[in-house]
Amino acid sequence: MAQVRKRLSLAKNKFEFPFPDFFEAHHRSYNWFLEEGIKNLLAGVNPIKDSLEKMWSLELLDYYFKEPEYTLNEALEYDLTYSRPMFVKAKLTNLKDNEVKTQDVYFMDVPVLTEQGHFVINGVVRTVRHQMVRSEGVIFQEEKNPLLVSAGEVNKIVSRLIPARGAWYMFDVNKKNVITIRLIRQRVKILVTTLLRALKGYSNQQITDLFKTVDPGGKYIKATLDHDRTTSKEEAIMDIYAKLRPNEVATYDRANRYVRGFFFDSRRFFMGPVGRYQLNQKLGSSFKKPKIYTKDLIAILRHLILVNEGKEPTDDVDSLMARRVKSVGEILFEVANDAMTRFERNVKDRMSRLGNEKGVMPASLMNTKTISAQLESFFSMSQLSKFMEQQNIFGQIEELRRLTAKGPGGLQTKNAGFSVRDVHFSHYSRICPVTSPEGINAGLVTHFAVYARLNKFGFVEAPFRKLQSEVKNSEKLLVNKILREDIEVGKTKLEKGTFIDAKIAKVIAKAKLEVVAVYPFLTNDVEYFSYHDERGKYISMYSSPHDDYGNYLPGIVTSRHDGDYHLESSEKIQYVDVHGWQVGSLGLALIPFADRTYSFRAMMGSNMQRQSLPLVFPEAPYVATGVEREIAKQSGMALYAEHDGTVEYADANYIVMKYKEGEKKEYRLQNFFRTNDNTVMTQRVLVTPGEKVKKGDLLVDGPSMDQGELALGRNVLVAVLSYDGYNYEDGFVVSEKIVQNDMFSTVQLKLHSQDLRETKTGPEILTSDIPGLNYKLLRNLTAEGIVRTGSVVRGGDILAGIISQKAEKQLSPEEALLHAVFGESAKEVKNNSLRMPYGSEGIIVKTQILSREDGYKLPAGVLRRVKVWVSELKRVDYGDKFAGYYGDKGTVSAILHVEDMPYLADGTPVDVVITPLLVKRMNMGILYQMYFSTLAKEAGEMLEVPNFEDLDQVEIDKLLAKVGVEKLEKQELYDGRTGEPLQNKVAVGWRYFLRLKHIAADKMHARSTGPYSVVTQQPVGGKAQLGGMRFGEMEVWALEAHGVPYTLQEILTIKSDDIRGRTQAYKSIIQGDPIKMVNIPESFHVLVKELNSLGIKVELLKGEREEAAEELIREEARADDDEVIPMSENKEVVVADEPPVDEVNMKEEE
Known part of the structure; x- marks a missing residue:
């Protein structure tokens, strides 16, 4: 039996706030789509009538789902989509004779969201990212114009009205204070007074009265009316229509419908619930319906005048007040809504062609393929649908907590400026300020903070612990509080700042006071705030000083208020952070002492954890932060006993538990499961048959897991030392013990597959009888033609023998005789066999043949599909990449014998030697981790040290006393090669290292001859294409500097694009002759052609x-x-x- 590991916490604050469900946002949004979104889709098109609205009417009344045709595991194994078919109850009415037909019609397949928050599309695990977008509503901002500023003028203030569906509108104030409105996509400007007159028929005086409270002098409204030539509602409508459709002549009714449709037709302009909420918050209105009202337009204009007059502030467009998150349900709704528009158009077209036929059923009018095709296209090609990152279990969870500002309706990488990428103060505890990619996506792809969640409108919320500064006058509630004001009870006078013990509490309780003012003290009440809700509140840090009873002592503390940091009296503090690590993402929360590390290095450490390979023998860190346990739990790979009970049966495939309640439960386990990143997911059983377990005990560990905790790497003994130049440029010197003991070994599992198709000359055939091949290449094939399980294969070996007939040709007399004698075996065939890729090797662990004859769904034209899984144990080798938690990454530059490694005074050799430059880069976290891990190892404890947290010095002193030292410091180290002590003492200790996915053996490549580019005739690039070395301009300079012209000539000609020369050179090498000649390279001929295209004739x-x-x-x-x-x-x-x-x-x- 294995219990989840218990750790000794060194944190001063012991408040434990439960972790959120890391997949909650995905599940809640997806469930909204199933329950409300689809309902809105159907309501949006009901009823569908023919173009004349006189013949047919189709209504989609209700919908329901059936169970998936395949299980999740079957979808993964057989390359299928894990989805549920959806049916709608459709009612078709013939409006001529009122004939009604009702039918249940298949509508679409809806992919199913798994418990771990991903989808399975065509056998591939995919996820839909959260998208950060500009929030619907209204914003007021400066329209920055450098020309105006240089001329000494002030930037003008504009207002943008952003709907959920429809065009944006911009309210603009020009130099003459005239207010206009225009569509963002059009340049036509309309006077706001003309618009108000068109919508409500207001007179000039009525319009002036609407704004007299904000514009008493008529500075803006009078200037606008002076430019307005209309005097009636009819004139205003026709004037607007003439500007928007200048080449069309229309009646008043048509113009009226057109103008009002810009705002009040929900199909053309729809604010949505979020836009309505934002308008209510900004303008102080209280409308419920998610549409725009004329009163909203008036309120926007009033606020715009106040902002231009400097009486109201402009909005910060980069704040989280102006940005919100779209999750999977809303994104799927938008995709399906576009498909529904096409569906409606198709139904109307069919109605128009149908006429007045009898007995027509709803299914004959409904072509639902467009909807399923649209969803399939989204999952396959959208920027928001991503190939699930599955390097390890932590990477899977972090992938689902990513935010992207790109995608449909979002930003483009090229156009995104610095302000949208930068960290904003409103991100605090909501979006991680550290974890983001390096390069062009920096700041555009971010991560949720640990405790962040989304409210129903998609705004990010963060939790804060409430402080209370008043208590009821009760003896029980007053004990251990501090008075915030003087109190007189009879002859007793209690001064401000008095600590209330039980005796004083009795005295105060006798006073005729309902509540007593005390200094703020911590409560267990936690409230979630979006940034809009947070404004105006004073919030202090988690580590702010308070006594053992949670009282904030009289004095000055650091606080946040409206985005600024202040030193405020502790009396003002209203809330405090719930935990130190809530400021960053899970990746940052996993790094002990991240607060003592340069932020750029912490970012690298946070990103590299997702690149860590799952090890064969993982080990939890000696010093963890406490988040590891929760990540392992929510990964879904660890299994826990649900009640007290007994293990009835256990093996590598499943466990049978018998609980005390009499319930029997079987747990199926994942065994050697391949991920998207070719790593292996395997669950390890920790219990034996007959073993008694208690509720919550650990039954199964997952990959990258050790005793119920995340374990991405191993603890190794490290020396910080310059070692004869071997660790120059961040190279790592490692002991061969690491290789021999498989400490950082990992298993890769790759899938190789090929389809057998119907060709012009007949079907492709799976066989082991392939003419013209050496027996060695066929030795591993079964009679059916597929490789045997357990075989060892290398590059070029045949995994599946596949042949097809060659096209028939005119036979010579000899060939005709052979055909007559030997029949089919004499026919020429083409070898299309599936081969092991060049440079690879491994062991066959599984094979599979999918055939149409057996009922498997295969693409059109595919008869059978052959799949072969090959595994390979990857041991540590030169060039492999390693990293710590602090951005201290590097490659293995030397693997030394254990006896050659530096060793301690007691003879213990170190495992890894790292360069001191890693610490020099403002990376003090390395030393903190090293010494605290050493302290934990020596004391026989596993420590928990949350980051951004004050440490308990008393507990540290106890550990030091247990080890028998006063402090940890540098140690004497001896050279393993000479036995002599090193000149200076060296920092030595235990550190946690990760092995990253960059494996040197996978990148190693060599070529003699191979494919060439068609145009330049130079060798193609890359290992996958069997490419050659790319010898560029700077490489040419290097050889020129070394004075090797013949070597350089050889590289640029016969080794590259001298077609004739390389053919002759190859022939000379084969025949053993000297290489004789060098000719003109093809690149010169390409240059000549380029010159010819410019009109320059070049003769050779x-x-x-x-x-x-x-x-x-x-x-x-x-x-x-x-x-x-x-x-x-x-x-x-x-x-x-x-x-x-x-x-x-x-x-x-x-």
């Missing part, structure tokens, strides 16, 4: 060398073919004596 003049080369080629051709080179009719060829190759070279040199 042949010298002696070129003529000699051509003659040499002719003679070789004659020798090979015994044929005379054909001569042109109009040219005479003179063959001269060929000088020896050495003479040609000598002449060239002279």
Whole structure:
């Protein structure tokens, strides 16, 4: 039996706030889509009528789902989509004779969101990212114009009205104080007075009265009315229509419908619930329906005048008040809504073609393929649908907590400026200020903070612990509080700042007071705030000083108020952070002493944890932060006993538990499951049959897990030392013990598959009988033609024998005789076999053949699909990449014998030697981790040290006393090669290291000949294409600097794009002859063609060398073919004596 590991916490504050469900935002949003979103989709098109609205009417009344056709595991194994079919109850009414037909019609397949928050699409695990977008509503901001500022003028204030659906509107004030409105997409400006007159028929006086409280002098409204030529509602409507549709003549009714449709037609302009909420918050209105009202437009104009007059502040567009998050449900709703528009149009087209037929059923009008196709296209190609990152279990969780500002309706990488990428004060405890990619996506892809959650409108909320500064006058409640004001009870006078013990509490309780003012003290009440709700509150840090009873002592503390940091009296504090690590993401929360590390290095450490490979023998860190336990629990890979009970059966595939309540439960386990990143997910059983367990005990550990905690790496003994240049440029010197003991070994599991298709010459065949191949290549194949499980395979080996017939041709008499004698076996076949990729090796762990005949769903034209899983144990080797938690990454530069490694005075050799430069980069966290891990190891404890937290010095002193030292410091270290002590003492201790996914063996590549680019005829690039070395401009400079012209000439010609020369060189190598000649490279011919395209004629003049080369080629051709080179009719060829190759070279040199 294994219990979840208990750790000794060194934190001063012991308040424990429960972690949120890391997948809650995905599940809640997806459930909204199923329950409300689809209902809104159907309501948005009901009823669908024909174009004349006189013949047919189709209503989609209700919907329901059926169970998935396949299980989750079957979808993963057989390359299927894990989805549920949705049916709608459709009612078709013939409006001519009132004939009604009702039918349940298949509508679409809706992909199912799994418990871990991802989808399975065509057998591939995918996820939909949260999208950070500009919130619907209204914003007031400066329209920054550098030309105005340089001229000494003030930037003008504009207001943008942003709906959920429809065009944006901008309210603008020009230099003459005239207010106009225009569509963002159009340049036509409309006077706001004209618009108000068109919507409500207001007169000039009525319009002036609407704004007299904010514009008493008529500075803006009078200036606008002076430019307004309309006097009635009809004139205003026709004037607006003429500006928007200048080339059309329309009646008043048509113009009225058109103008009012801009705001009041929900299909063209829809504010949505979020936009309505934002308008209510900003303008002080209280409308409920998610649409725009004329009163909203008036309120926007009033606020715009106040902002221009400096009486109201502008909005911060980068604040989280103006930005919100779209989750999977809302994104799917938008995709499906676009598809519903097409669906409605298709139904109307079919109605128009149908006429007045009898007995028409709803299914004949409904083509629902467009909806399923739209959803499938979204999951396959959208920027928001991502290939699930599955390097390890932590990477899976962090992938689901990512936010992106890109995607449809979002920002573009090229156009995103610094302000939208920068950390904003409103991000505090909501979006991690550290964890973000490096490069072009910096600041555009971010992560939720640990405790962040989304409210129903998509605004990010953070939790804060409430402080209370008043208590009821009760003896029980007053004890251990501090008075905030003087109190007189009879003759007793109690001064401000008095600590209330039980005796004083009795005295105060006798006073005729309902409440007593005390200094703020901590309560267990926690409230969640969006940034809008947070404004105006004084919030202090988690580590702010308070006594053992939670009282904030009289004095000055650091507080946040409206985005600014102040030193305030403790009396003003209203809330405090719930935990130190709430400021950052899970990745940051996993780094002990992150607060003592340069933020850029912490960012690298946070990102590299997701790149860590799952080890065969993982180990939890000696010093953790406390988040590891929760990540392991919510990953879904660890299993816990649900009640007290007994283990009835346990093996690698499943466990049977019998609980005391009499319930039997079977747990199926994942065993050697391949992930998207070719890593292996395997659950390890920790219990044995007959074992008694208690509720909450650990039954199964998952990958990258140790005793119920996240374990991404291993603890190793590290020396911070410059070691003969081997750790130059962040190289790591490691002991061969790490390799021999498989401390950082990992298993890769790759899938190789190939489809057998129907070709023009017949079907492809799976067979082990492939003519013309060496027996060694076929030795691992079964009679069916697929490789045996357990076989060891290397690059080029056949995994599945696949052949197809070659096209028939005219047979020679000899071939016809062979066909007559041997039949089918004499036919020519093409070898299309599935082979092991070049440079790879491994062991076959599983094979599978999917066939249409067996009922499997395969793409059109595919008869069978062959799948082969190959595993490989990856041990540590030179060039492999390692990293710590602090951005201290590097590659293995040397693997030394254990006896050659530096060792301590007691003979203990170190495992890794790292360069002191890693610590020099403002990385004090490395030393803190090293010494605290050493203290934990020596004391036999596993420590918990949350970051951004004050440590308990009393507990640290107890540990030091247990170890028997006063402090930890540098130690004497001895050179393993000489046995001599090193010149200076060295920092030595235990550190936690990760092995990253960058494996040198996977990148290693060599080529003799291979494919060439069609245009340049240079070798293609990359290992996957069997490419050659890319020799660029700077590499040429390097060889020139070393004075090796012939080597350089060889690299740029016969090793690259000298077509004739490389052919001759290859032939010379095969035949053992010296390489004779170098010709003009193809890149020169490409240059000539480029010059020709510019109108420049370039002629190549042949010298002696070129003529000699051509003659040499002719003679070789004659020798090979015994044929005379054909001569042109109009040219005479003179063959001269060929000088020896050495003479040609000598002449060239002279």
